Amino acid sequence: MSNLDVSISDTSLRRRLLVGSISLAIAVSIIFIVVAYRLASDLAESTEVKEFNKQFQWVFGELEGLYSEIEDPDKLLTAVLNAPFYQSLESDLVAVEILVNNKLQYQIRNTVDTTQIIEELGMLNFPINANGAMDVNDQHLVWQFQRSSDNTFSLLVVRKISGLEDALDYIANRLSITAFLTFWLAIWAALVMSALITKRFEQNNEKLAYLAMHDSLTGLKNRTYLVEFFNSQHAERKNTELSTDVNSSALLMIDLNKFKDVNDTFGHTTGDQLIQVIALRLKEAITKKDVLVRYGGDEFVILLNLDDSRDVIPLVSAILICCGQPVPLANTQFEVGASIGVAYYPQDGEILDTLFKHADIAMYQAKKLRTGFEFYQKQLPDFSERQVLLRGQLSQAIESQQFILVYQPKVSLPDGKLIGLEALARWQHPVEGLLSPAEFIDLIEQSGTIHSFSRFVITEAIRQASEWLAGGKSIPISINLSAYNLTDVELVPFFKQQLDHYQVPAHLLEVELTESASMADIKITQNAFAQLHSLGIKLSIDDFGTGMSSFAYLRELDMDFVKIDRSFVATMLDDRRNELVIKGLISMCHSLEKNVIAEGIETEAQAQKLFELGCRIGQGYFFGKPSFVSDITPRIS
Amino acid sequence: MTLPKMNLCKLDRVIRGVLSVALIIFAVFWADKIGDVLLQTLIIVFAVLNLISFAIGWCPVYKLANISTFKD
Numbered sequence: 227m228s229n230l231d232v233s234i235s236d237t238s239l240r241r242r243l244l245v246g247s248i249s250l251a252i253a254v255s256i257i258f259i260v261v262a263y264r265l266a267s268d269l270a271e272s273t274e275v276k277e278f279n280k281q282f283q284w285v286f287g288e289l290e291g292l293y294s295e296i297e298d299p300d301k302l303l304t305a306v307l308n309a310p311f312y313q314s315l316e317s318d319l320v321a322v323e324i325l326v327n328n329k330l331q332y333q334i335r336n337t338v339d340t341t342q343i344i345e346e347l348g349m350l351n352f353p354i355n356a357n358g359a360m361d362v363n364d365q366h367l368v369w370q371f372q373r374s375s376d377n378t379f380s381l382l383v384v385r386k387i388s389g390l391e392d393a394l395d396y397i398a399n400r401l402s403i404t405a406f407l408t409f410w411l412a413i414w415a416a417l418v419m420s421a422l423i424t425k426r427f428e429q430n431n432e433k434l435a436y437l438a439m440h441d442s443l444t445g446l447k448n449r450t451y452l453v454e455f456f457n458s459q460h461a462e463r464k465n466t467e468l469s470t471d472v473n474s475s476a477l478l479m480i481d482l483n484k485f486k487d488v489n490d491t492f493g494h495t496t497g498d499q500l501i502q503v504i505a506l507r508l509k510e511a512i513t514k515k516d517v518l519v520r521y522g523g524d525e526f527v528i529l530l531n532l533d534d535s536r537d538v539i540p541l542v543s544a545i546l547i548c549c550g551q552p553v554p555l556a557n558t559q560f561e562v563g564a565s566i567g568v569a570y571y572p573q574d575g576e577i578l579d580t581l582f583k584h585a586d587i588a589m590y591q592a593k594k595l596r597t598g599f600e601f602y603q604k605q606l607p608d609f610s611e612r613q614v615l616l617r618g619q620l621s622q623a624i625e626s627q628q629f630i631l632v633y634q635p636k637v638s639l640p641d642g643k644l645i646g647l648e649a650l651a652r653w654q655h656p657v658e659g660l661l662s663p664a665e666f667i668d669l670i671e672q673s674g675t676i677h678s679f680s681r682f683v684i685t686e687a688i689r690q691a692s693e694w695l696a697g698g699k700s701i702p703i704s705i706n707l708s709a710y711n712l713t714d715v716e717l718v719p720f721f722k723q724q725l726d727h728y729q730v731p732a733h734l735l736e737v738e739l740t741e742s743a744s745m746a747d748i749k750i751t752q753n754a755f756a757q758l759h760s761l762g763i764k765l766s767i768d769d770f771g772t773g774m775s776s777f778a779y780l781r782e783l784d785m786d787f788v789k790i791d792r793s794f795v796a797t798m799l800d801d802r803r804n805e806l807v808i809k810g811l812i813s814m815c816h817s818l819e820k821n822v823i824a825e826g827i828e829t830e831a832q833a834q835k836l837f838e839l840g841c842r843i844g845q846g847y848f849f850g851k852p853s854f855v856s857d858i859t860p861r862i863s
Numbered sequence: 864m865t866l867p868k869m870n871l872c873k874l875d876r877v878i879r880g881v882l883s884v885a886l887i888i889f890a891v892f893w894a895d896k897i898g899d900v901l902l903q904t905l906i907i908v909f910a911v912l913n914l915i916s917f918a919i920g921w922c923p924v925y926k927l928a929n930i931s932t933f934k935d
Contacts, residue, residue, distance in 0.1 A: 396898055403902050407909060414924045421928035 240424040247416030254412075255405045266397040271387065275368060278385045282370045285311060285322065286381050293378055303332050320367065321384035328352045331379070338362060338384055343369050352380065441520040443498055444505035452519045452527060456578045473570040476538050478528040479585035480508070481593065482549065483563040485524035486674045491713045496556050503555070504562070507548040511541075523674070527585075542566055542599045565592040566599035574602045587614055593672055616658075617669045624678050628654050631686050633703070633858045635850040636823060639837040642849055644861055646702040648738070649687045650852045651679075667708070676710045680717075685724055688735065690855065692728035699862040704736035706768065712739075712754040722761055732762030738789065740768045748782050755784050766823065771811065780818060787843075788815050792826025795846070799831060805839070812840045869920040870931035880917040886910035 288311040296302050306312055306324075312334065315322065322334040330344065342360070350356060355372040369384040439451040447455075463474060482504065489497035501524065508518055508526055515531035528545070530538065549564035567589025575581040584602040590613055592600040623629065629651050636646035653661040670679050687705045694701060711717055725732055737758055739751070755765055766787030767779055771794055780788070790811060798804045808824075815822045824836045827846030836844060850861070871879070890897065890906040897903050916922040925931060 399896055400899055400902060403897060403906065407902075407905050410909065417924055417928035417930065421930070425929065 239427065240420050243420035243423060244416055247420065248413060251409055251412030251416065255409050259401050259405055262401055263394070263398065267394055270394065274385075274387050278368055278370065278383075281316065281319065281385075282372070282381070282383050285315070285319075285383060286372055286374075289324065289379070289381055290374055293374065303334075306332070306334055318385050318387075319383055320365075320386045321369075321382070323382045325352075325380040325382060326378070328380070338365075338367065340369075340382065340384060343371075343382065343384070347371055347382075444502055444520050446505055446509070446518055446520045446526075448519060449521055449527075452517060452529060453578060455517055456529065460576075460578075472535075473532055473573050475532050475571045476530040477569045477571060477581045477585045478530060478542065478545070479521070479567040479569075479582070479589040480526040480528065480545065480549070481565050481589055482524040483565060483593070484560075485562055486676075487710065487713045488560055488562065490677065491715065492556055499555050500553055500560055500562065503553045504549060507551075508545065511545050511548050527582075538568060542568060546598045564598075565589050567592055567602065568599060569602040574604075583611075583614065587611060590614060590617070590672075594668060612658075613669060616655075616661075616666060617673050619655075620666070620669060620673050620675045621678075623653060623655070624675055624682060627682075628656070629679070629682060630654055630854075631683065631690065632852040632854055633690075634845060634852040635858070635861065636704075636843055636845045637849045639833060639842050639844050642833075644701070644863070645843065646704065646736070647858065647862075648704045648706075648845065648852075649683065649690075650706070651683055652852075663706075671708055671710055676708055677714055680707055680711045680714075681720060684721060688724045688728045688730050691730045691734050694859070694862060695730065695734075697859075699859070700734065701862050702734050702736055702764070704738050704764075704766065706738045706740065709739065709751070712750050717754070718757040718761065721758065721763065725761070733764065736764040736766055736787070738766045738768040748778065752782060752784075759784060769825075771807070780814070780820075785820060787821045787823050789823040789825050789845075790841075792846075795824050795826045795832055795836070796828070798835060805835070808836070808841075809839045816840065867919075867921045867926070868933075870925045870933045871916065871920045871922055872932040872934050875922075875932045876917050876920055879913045883910040883913035883917060886913075 288309060289306070292302065292305050292309060296305050315335065319335065320337045321340050323330060323336065323340060324332040324334065325344075328348070339362070343358070346358070347353075347356060352373065353371075355370070357368065357370040359366070359368045361367065366387045367384050368387060369382060371380060371382045373380045439447060439454075441448045459475070482500075485497065485500065488500055501520075505518075505520065505526070508528070512518055512528055513531070515533070517529040519527045519529070521527045530536070530541065532538070546564060546566060550561060552559040552561050554560075567585040567587065569575060569581045569585035569588060571581055574584045588600040588602040592598060631649045632652055633647040633649055635644050636648060637643055638645050651663055653666050655661050670676050683705050687703045691701075691703050721732075721735075725735070758765060764787065765783075765785040766789055767783070767785050768789050769791045770779075770788045771791045779785075788811070790808060794804050794808050798808060812822050821843060822841050823843040823845060824832075824841045825845050827833050827836065827844045827848045829848055832846075833844055833848060850858075886906050887910045890903050890910065894903055897906070920933070
C-alpha cells in the first residue's frame with residue numbers, strides 16, 4: 227500500500243533553498259569584505275597623506291630657513307645633514323631631494339630611484355607644487371614636490387606608505403574572521419529556514435493529499451483513494467499473472483436502509499452522527515488488508531482482500547449485524563440496517579466501474595428482496611441493470627417533469643356514477659416509454675427522491691383539481707403517498723400551502739396510504755393522519771388485507787376509507803372463503819363507520835356481488851382504466 | 864537525562880573536532896593577530912559548540928533542520 231501514500235517530500239525544493247541561501251551568504255560576505263577593505267584602505271591612505279603633508283611642510287620650512295641663513299651652496303648640504311630636523315626624519319621618507327634650477331642638486335636621502343618622478347615633473351614643466359603616488363617593487367609610494375617662493379630651490383620627498391599595510395593587515399584579519407563566523411551563522415540560518423519552509427510545504431501537501439483521499443465526515447478513505455488503490459492492485463496482479471480463476475477480492479456495496487428517514491426526521495446533524503457511528507463499526511469489522519470507503523451519502527464500499535481465501539458470507543453477515551444494531555443518538559435508538567451487494571474481482575468484473583455496477587445491482591436486489599445481502603449473478607443482468615439505470619435518472623426525471631398523472635375513476639355501486647378519481651403517476655421515459663408505478667415506485671422509495679416526487683404528485687393533483695373547479699367540475703382526487711412521506715415534517719405544511727395557493731377545498735383531496743412493511747412506527751402514522759385530518763383531507767388505507775398489521779391499522783388509525791385489495795376481489799367469485807373475508811371486512815368497516823372501496827373490479831358480476839355484500843364504492847377496469855386528463859374530463863359532471 | 868539521538872556521522876564529527884580544536888588554538892595563541900576580544904570570544908564559543916556536538920555526536924542545528932548524516 228506504500229505506493230499509494232502520497233508523499234510529496236520535495237527534496238529538490240529543499241536543496242534549492244539551501245543552495246540559494248548559502249550563495250546569498252557568500253555573495254553578501256564578499257561584497258561586505260570588498261567594500262569594507264576599500265573603505266579602510268581609502269581611510270588609511272587619506273590619513274597617511276595628511277600626515278605626510280605635515281612632515282613635508284615641516285622639512286620644507288626647515289630648508290627654507292637654512293637657505294636664507296647660508297649663502298654658500300657648498301656648505302648647505304653639511305648644514306642640512308647637521309640640522310636637527312634631519313636627525314629626526316622618519317624612516318618612512320625614502321627619498322628627500324633638493325632641486326635647484328629644476329636639476330637634482332642634493333640627495334639628502336635616496337633609497338628609491340626618483341628619476342621617473344623628476345621626468346614626470348619635467349613634463350609638467352616643474353609647477354610650484356605637485357604630488358602623486360606610484361608603486362615600485364610592491365611598495366606603495368607617495369611623493370610631494372614644492373618650489374620655494376623665491377625660486378632658489380625645490381623639494382621632492384617620497385614616502386613609503388607602510389602604516390597602511392599594517393592597518394589593512396589588521397582589518398583584513400578581523401574581516402575574514404567575521405566573514406567566517408557570519409558565513410557559518412548564515413549556513414545555520416539557511417539550514418533551519420529551508421527545513422522550516424520545506425516542512426510547512428510538506429504539511430500543506432500532506433493535508434491536501436489527505437483531503438483528496440479521505441472523506442471529511444468519517445475520516446474514512448474516499449472514492450478517489452479506492453480507484454487508485456484498485457488500479458495499483460490491478461496492475462500488480464497483471465504483472466504477477468495469477469490465474470484468473472481465483473477471486474482475489476470482493477467489492478461490497480453497503481447501503482443503509484432507513485438512513486433517509488433519520489436524516490429527514492431528525493436533521494442532518496443526527497444523520498451525520500449516525501454515519502459516523504456506522505463508519506466506526508464498519509472499520510472494526512474489517513481487517514487491515516481491506517479498504518473501507520465512504521462512497522457518498524449513506525453508501526459505503528468495502529474492498530475485501532481474499533488472498534487468504536477468506537469466506538465472504540460470514541464477513542458480510544457480521545457487517546449486516548453491526549449495521550443493524552441500534553445506534554443510540556439524540557435520546558433515541560436508531561435501527562437503520564443495511565443492504566449489501568457483493569461483486570467478485572475478477573469474476574464479476576475486471577475494472578472497477580463494472581464491479582461497482584454489478585455490486586450496485588446486487589445491492590439493489592438485496593434491498594428489493596429484503597435479504598440483507600446478495601451476490602451479483604449474471605443470470606438477471608438486464609432487468610436489474612435497467613433498474614439501476616432508471617434509478618440513476620430519477621432526479622433528472624423529476625426535475626424535467628417527465629412524470630405525469632393519470633386518473634382512474636371511482637364509482638358508486640351499483641349505478642356506476644363517477645364519484646372520485648385516483649391519481650396515478652406515470653413516467654414518460656424518453657427511451658423506455660410510459661412506465662407504470664410498479665417499475666419505479668420501489669426505486670423512488672430507495673433513492674431518496676421520494677419527497678420531491680411526492681411533492682410533485684401533491685402539487686399536480688391539487689393543480690388539476692383547481693383546474694376542474696375553474697371549469698365548474700368538483701370531484702375528489704386521491705393521491706398515493708408512501709410511508710416514507712409520513713416522516714417528512716414538512717409534508718402537512720406543504721399540503722396546506724398548496725391547497726391555499728390553488729384555492730382548493732381540502733375535502734376534495736384524499737390521501738391513500740399503502741399498507742407497507744416499512745411502515746414501522748404506527749405513532750408517526752397516527753400523528754400524520756391526525757394532522758392531515760385537521761386540514762380536512764380525507765384518508766384511506768390502500769391494498770387492505772395484504773399487509774401484516776391490517777387490523778392494528780383499523781384499530782389505531784383514524785381513516786375514512788378502506789380499500790380492499792384487488793387480490794380478494796379477483797378470486798372472490800371462485801373462492802368462497804375470499805367472499806366471506808370480504809363480507810366480514812365490509813361489515814367490520816361499517817361498524818367502525820368507515821367506507822369500503824373495492825379495487826380491481828373487472829367484471830359486472832364482481833361489481834354486482836360486491837354491491838350485494840354491502841360495498842358501495844368500486845374501482846377497476848370495468849368502470850374505467852387510468853386515463854389522461856383529456857379523456858377523463860368529459861366524464862366529470 | 865539521556866543523550867539525544869545521534870545525527871552526525873563519523874566524518875562529520877571528525878571535521879567538527881579538528882575544526883574546533885584548531886579554532887581554539889588559533890583564538891588562544893594568536894589573540895594579537897585577531898586583535899579583538901569580541902571576535903575572539905565568538906570564535907571560542909563557536910569552537911566550543913562544535914566541540915560539544917563532536918563529543919556527543921548530535922547537532923542541534925541538524926535537529927532543527929531535520930538533517931541527519933548519521934549512519935549505523
